[in-house]
Amino acid sequence: MKKQIAGMLLFLFLFGFGKAEASAAAEQDTSRVANASQMTAVEDVVKEGMTPVFADALRDGVYKVEVDCSSSMFRIENCELTVADGTMTARLDMSSLSYGYLFPGTAEQAAAAEPAAYIPSEENAEGKGSFVFPVEALDEGVPCAAWSKNKELWYDRTLVFRADSLPLEAYRDLTTAESLHLADGAYTVSVTLGGGSGRARVRTPCRLWVEDGAASAEIVWGSANYDYMIVNGEKILTEIIDGHSTCVIPVAAFDRALAVIADTTAMSQPHEIAYTLFFDASTIAAADRMVLRYAEQFDVVYDEAGCALVSIGGEDCFVIVPEGAEAPAPSDVPVLVAPLQRLYIASSSAMDPFVRLDALDAVRLTGTKREDWTLPEVQGRMDAGDVLYAGKYAAPDYELLLSEGTALAVENTMIWHSPETKEQLEALGIPVLVERSSYEHHPLGRLEWIKLYGLLTGKTAEAEAFFDAQAALAEQVMAEESTDRTAAFFSVSANGAVSVRSPEDYIARSIALAGGRYVPEIPSDDGAGARSTLSIQPESFYAGARDADVLFYNATVGGGPGSVDELLGKADWLADFRAVQNGEVWCTEADLFQQSSGIALVIDELHQILCGTADETALQYFHRLR
Numbered sequence: 309m310k311k312q313i314a315g316m317l318l319f320l321f322l323f324g325f326g327k328a329e330a331s332a333a334a335e336q337d338t339s340r341v342a343n344a345s346q347m348t349a350v351e352d353v354v355k356e357g358m359t360p361v362f363a364d365a366l367r368d369g370v371y372k373v374e375v376d377c378s379s380s381m382f383r384i385e386n387c388e389l390t391v392a393d394g395t396m397t398a399r400l401d402m403s404s405l406s407y408g409y410l411f412p413g414t415a416e417q418a419a420a421a422e423p424a425a426y427i428p429s430e431e432n433a434e435g436k437g438s439f440v441f442p443v444e445a446l447d448e449g450v451p452c453a454a455w456s457k458n459k460e461l462w463y464d465r466t467l468v469f470r471a472d473s474l475p476l477e478a479y480r481d482l483t484t485a486e487s488l489h490l491a492d493g494a495y496t497v498s499v500t501l502g503g504g505s506g507r508a509r510v511r512t513p514c515r516l517w518v519e520d521g522a523a524s525a526e527i528v529w530g531s532a533n534y535d536y537m538i539v540n541g542e543k544i545l546t547e548i549i550d551g552h553s554t555c556v557i558p559v560a561a562f563d564r565a566l567a568v569i570a571d572t573t574a575m576s577q578p579h580e581i582a583y584t585l586f587f588d589a590s591t592i593a594a595a596d597r598m599v600l601r602y603a604e605q606f607d608v609v610y611d612e613a614g615c616a617l618v619s620i621g622g623e624d625c626f627v628i629v630p631e632g633a634e635a636p637a638p639s640d641v642p643v644l645v646a647p648l649q650r651l652y653i654a655s656s657s658a659m660d661p662f663v664r665l666d667a668l669d670a671v672r673l674t675g676t677k678r679e680d681w682t683l684p685e686v687q688g689r690m691d692a693g694d695v696l697y698a699g700k701y702a703a704p705d706y707e708l709l710l711s712e713g714t715a716l717a718v719e720n721t722m723i724w725h726s727p728e729t730k731e732q733l734e735a736l737g738i739p740v741l742v743e744r745s746s747y748e749h750h751p752l753g754r755l756e757w758i759k760l761y762g763l764l765t766g767k768t769a770e771a772e773a774f775f776d777a778q779a780a781l782a783e784q785v786m787a788e789e790s791t792d793r794t795a796a797f798f799s800v801s802a803n804g805a806v807s808v809r810s811p812e813d814y815i816a817r818s819i820a821l822a823g824g825r826y827v828p829e830i831p832s833d834d835g836a837g838a839r840s841t842l843s844i845q846p847e848s849f850y851a852g853a854r855d856a857d858v859l860f861y862n863a864t865v866g867g868g869p870g871s872v873d874e875l876l877g878k879a880d881w882l883a884d885f886r887a888v889q890n891g892e893v894w895c896t897e898a899d900l901f902q903q904s905s906g907i908a909l910v911i912d913e914l915h916q917i918l919c920g921t922a923d924e925t926a927l928q929y930f931h932r933l934r
Contacts, residue, residue: 340419340460340461340462341415341416341418341419341461341462342415342456342459342461342462342463342464346459346461347379347463347464348379348380348381349380350378350379350466351377351378351379351380352378353376353377353378353449353466353467353468354448354449354466354468355502357500357502358447358448358468359447360445360446360447360448361445361446361447361471362444362445362446363391363394363395363396363445364394364480365479365480365481366391366396366474366478366479366480367391367477367478367479367480368391368392368393369390369391369478370388370389370390370391371388371389371391371474371475371478372386372387372388372389372473373387373388373389373398373446373469373470373473373474374387374469374470374473375387375398375400375467375468375469375470376467376468376470377465377466377467377468378464378465378466378467379463379465381463382402382407382454382463382465383402383403383404384400384401384402384403385401385402385403385436386401387399387400387401387469389443389446389469389474391478395442396442396443396444396445396446397440397441397442397443398440398441398442398443398469399438399439399440399441400438400439400440400441401432401434401436401437401438402429402436402437402438402439403436404436404437405429405431405435405436405437405457406437406456406457406458407429407437407439407454407455407456407457408428408429408455408456408457409426409427409428409429409454409455410426410427410429410439410441410452410453410454410455411425411426411427411452411453411454411455411462412427412441412442412450412451412452413451413452413453414451414453414464415453415461415462415463415464416462417453418453418455418462419462426455427439427440427441441467443469446468446469446470446471446474447468447469447470447471447472447565448468449466449467449468450466450467450468450469451464451465451466452465452466452467453465471564471565472564472565472566472567472584473567476560476561476564479561479564482560482561482564483561483562483563483564483589484521484523484560484561484562485518485521485522485523485559486521488562488589488592490518490523490592491518492518492519492520493517493518493594493595494515494516494517494594494595495515495516495517495518495592495593495594495595496513496514496515496516496591496592496593496595496597496599497513497514497516497525497562497587497588497589497591497592497593498512498513498514498587498588498591499512499513499514499525499527499585499586499587499588500512500585500586500588501583501584501585502565502583502584502585502586503581503582503583503584504581504582504583507787507789508529508530508531508570508581508583508787509529509530509783509786509787510527510528510529510530510585511527511528511529511530511552511601512601513591513593513599513600513601514526514527514528515595515599516559516587516592517556522558523558523559523562524556524557524558524559525556525557525559525587526554526555526556527554527555527556527557527585528549528552528553528554529546529552529553529554529570530552530783530784530786530787531551531552531553531574531783531784531787532548532551532552532553533553533572533573533574533787534546534553534570534571534572534573535553535571535573535578536555536570536571537555537557537568537569537570537571538568538569538570538571538580539557539558539566539568539569540558540560542558544556544557551780551784552780552783559587561587562587562588562589562592563586563587563588563589564586565584565585565586566584566585566586566587567582567583567584568582568583568584568585569581569582569583570583593609596609596610596611597609597610598610598616598759598763600756600759601752601756601779602748602750602752602753602755602756602779603745603748603753603754603756603757603759604748604749604753605620605621605744605745605747605748605753606618606619606620606621606744606757606760607619608759608760608763613633613634614630614633615627615628615629615630615633615635616628616763617641618760618763620741620742620743620744621742621744621747624741624742625641625642626641626642626643626644626739626741627641627642627643627644628643628644628645628646628763628764629643629644629645629646630646630766631645631646631647631766642739644715644716644739644764646763646764646765646766647670647764647765647766647767648670648715648716648764648765649669649670649672649715650670650672650673650712650713650714650715651670651671651672651673651714651715651716651717651718651764652672652673652674652675652698652704652709652714652716652717652718652738653671653673653674653675653718654674654675654700654701654704654717654718654719654720654723655675655701655718655719655720655743656674656675656676656680656681656902657720657743657745657746657901657902657904658718658720658743658745658757658761658904659671659674659676659683659686659902660683660902660903660904660905660906661757661758661761661762661771661904661905662761662765663683663685663686663905664758664774664905665758665761665762665765665767665770665771665774666767666770667761667765667767668685668686668689668694668695669694670764670765671689671695672694672695672696672712672714673695673696673697673698673708673709673712673714674686674690674695674696674697674698675697675698675699675700675701675704676697676700677697678690678691678697681902682898682899682902682903683899683902683903696708696712698712701719701720701722701723701726701729702722702723702725702726702729703729704717704729704733706732706733706736709733709736709738710736710738714738715738715739716738716739716740716741716764717733717738717739717740717741718741718743719740719741719742719743720742720743720746721742721743721744721746721747723740723742724742730742743757743760745757745904746814746840748814749817750817751782751814751817751818751821751907751911752778752779752782752907752908754814754904754907755775755778755779755904755905755907755908756775756779758771758774758775758905759771759772759775774905778905778907778908778909779908781908781909781911781912782821782907782908782911782912784912785821785822785823785911785912785915786821786911788823788915789823790823790824790825791822791823791824791915791918791919792825793823793824793825793857793858793918794824794825794826794827794853794855794856794857794858795819795824795825795826795827795856795857795858795859795860795914795918796808796826796827796828796849796852796853796856796858796859796860796887797809797815797816797819797826797860797862798849798853798859798860798861798862799861799862799863799865799866799868800846800875800878800879801843801866804846804879805843805844805845805846806843806844806845806846806848806849806879807841807842807843807844807862808828808830808841808842808844808849809826809840809841809842810830810840810841810842811826811829811830812840813840813841814840814907815840818907818910818911818914819914819918821911822911822912822914822915822918823915823918823919824857824858824914824918827852827853827856828844828848828849828851828852828853829852830842830844830852846879846881850881850884853885854884854885854886855885855886856885856886856887857886857887857890857892857918858887858892858893858894858917858918859882859885859887859888859892859893859894860894860895860896860930861875861893861894861895861896861933862896862900863895863896863897863898863900864896864898864899864900864901864902867898868895868896869895869933870933871933871934872888872893872933872934875888875893875933876888891932891934893932893933894917894930894931894932894933895930895931895932895933896929896930897928897929897930897931899929900929903929906928906929909928909929910929913927913928913929913930914930917930
């Protein structure tokens with residue numbers, strides 16, 4: 309009986325009142341708006357990076373389009389988009405007749421609106437409800453209020469009409485290889501993967517080929533778990549190359565999210581997953597540009613003679629000329645002839661790439677004393693007199709650098725605190741390369757600087773092979789599911805202060821890539837974004853890391869404890885920590901940071917420890933404290 313009365317009141321409200329009376333009643337009737345407790349979970353269907361597509365970008369016509377909805381209770385079985393005379397409407401075929409009206413706005417706006425503004429349901433041929441709904445733009449959150457007949461309430465919904473589900477012929481203007489006037493040849497282009505669970509990755513930039521005006525791209529997945537792709541209805545088989553599923557697909561357009569399907573074999577049964585690929589036309593470059601997958605702080609472009617223009621941080625530039633090639637016309641850009649010899653490596657983190665490339669013979673001088681090195685190869689060359697100590701970065705021995713005929717000084721960004729030193733080196737005719745690997749957002753971006761050192765030493769092929777192998781190791785870990793375990797990385801000073809890594813530091817990022825979550829969480833306004841290492845009070849560390857699943861003690865500075873008891877002797881309050889009580893306290897080896905090219909293995913070992921699968925006898929960078 310109550311429902312009958314409520315239905316009669318709604319009928320009178322919608323159709324029986326005069327215009328003014330209905331409006332006034334609606335404004336007061338907020339009880340007809342569903343509150344949060346009356347709604348199911350709300351999904352965020354507006355994805356980051358979406359760009360609205362308006363009617364003027366599309367050709368007039370009727371197109372089938374996919375719609376994402378913030379509520380699983382609002383089930384759309386089919387949607388047809390009509391584009392005509394600069395406007396768009398969508399016919400929504402629902403799964404039932406449970407909704408009586410839609411309104412283009414919020415539930416509160418619907419409750420306050422006049423009945424004439426409501427969009428009534430029409431029963432379709434299948435006996436289900438249909439609505440003709442106005443669409444302002446695709447790939448944009450569209451507010452939609454839905455009136456439930458059963459609940460007699462307005463419910464808030466957000467709809468996203470998916471531009472990537474439209475056929476390409478729906479667009480008036482497409483950016484294609486032909487419209488870009490790309491000549492036949494090889495290029496690179498940045499590609500962004502969308503859809504799926506968000507865990508999958510593809511290599512970017514990728515290789516791009518243009519032939520007879522048609523473009524195709526090599527897609528290299530982050531794992532070997534994809535056996536085919538479907539693009540424009542065509543099934544394309546993948547090959548496993550260096551541990552990665554790889555195939556070449558057609559690129560029908562740039563600057564559009566292209567819908568593709570990839571079949572994964574990582575589950576118990578093969579499963580097709582819908583993705584999108586976005587090829588950014590602004591990043592297309594001739595293939596004579598060094599392909600960098602993660603590094604963002606340097607760029608290398610080759611000319612026809614094979615000379616390389618190196619740009620670092622968009623500011624410092626060098627021209628590297630291969631041995632025997634003709635140097636470019638004189639300019640204010642330093643010219644270096646490769647392979648370089650007699651280098652001064654003031655940045656300790658830059659030395660390990662030369663070790664990995666078997667190029668230590670190019671290094672004559674270092675800014676680190678013999679007793680401060682943990683790399684045995686460098687120690688050995690210093691013992692033999694092949695590498696000399698030439699003073700630290702801020703106070704080099706200028707006379708020694710000149711007498712040794714130093715071809716290049718490799719500094720880290722600490723040199724910016726001593727600008728007069730850089731100026732003096734350059735005044736003496738010694739070019740200064742300030743390596744910015746510490747500014748790379750991704751840990752593998754730091755590793756990719758080995759390609760620059762390979763270019764300097766004439767070992768480009770070796771550098772690319774080393775990086776690809778290491779990246780493959782890290783990417784296998786990155787493709788794994790999160791462990792949901794927390795980890796802290798710290799040390800305790802003699803005065804009792806706790807040193808931790810900033811959440812923006814590469815160690816914290818490596819823990820995240822390994823499937824963990826770094827603690828303690830330090831807000832960026834506390835200086836976390838400005839420095840890699842932060843000193844905090846024990847009370848703050850206690851509050852933020854007491855429940856951490858794993859503790860990593862940084863033994864690279866000042867040495868580390870030999871046991872848990874020795875650690876508790878430095879800070880007895882650590883006895884309350886979950887990781888201490890569960891035996892999950894680990895210590896770094898002393899060479900963790902100087903072996904800068906081992907970051908992929910660091911990520912792998914962090915993952916093993918977080919998963920509880922580590923073979924402690926095989927770990928290179930960590931050991932358990934007992």
